[in-house]
Amino acid sequence: MAKELNISRATIYRYYSNVDMLCAEATLSLRVKQQEDFLEDVKDMTLKDSLVYVQKYFNMLAYVHETGFRKYLSVVLDESVKKGSAAPLRGARRPAALDAVMRRHADRIGPENYIWLKQIVTKLSGVEPMIALKPPAE
Numbered sequence: 057m058a059k060e061l062n063i064s065r066a067t068i069y070r071y072y073s074n075v076d077m078l079c080a081e082a083t084l085s086l087r088v089k090q091q092e093d094f095l096e097d098v099k100d101m102t103l104k105d106s107l108v109y110v111q112k113y114f115n116m117l118a119y120v121h122e123t124g125f126r127k128y129l130s131v132v133l134d135e136s137v138k139k140g141s142a143a144p145l146r147g148a149r150r151p152a153a154l155d156a157v158m159r160r161h162a163d164r165i166g167p168e169n170y171i172w173l174k175q176i177v178t179k180l181s182g183v184e185p186m187i188a189l190k191p192p193a194e
Contacts, residue, residue, distance in 0.1 A: 088117065088149050091156035098157045103165070106157040107177050114150055114181035125183035150178045 098106040118125050154174045
């Protein structure tokens, strides 16, 4: 992979400590919309509708690709235990998408509400709430 990207293997391993982490991150990056796409999708929506749109998008993405997201979460958690909590390992796709759609409303909602709202929607989106709320198998 490093050869195709025209960078050294050492550079890749500076950001991804092992092949599992690299593969998990790359797989998700290929499936997730970019910030510009979210901006285009919500350009005529209210703040509330924009937030619901982002939440639904990430929930559906997690539902459709549940196995891949569980693998990603497993790899990230395993790696974070090895490294300790010093370095953030997650891709931060949900907060970045929310920043993109919330930015134009920032003055109206204020900095403290902006942070809280972004955190709340992030926590209600994606694979983590799906795992937490899924009933145990019988």
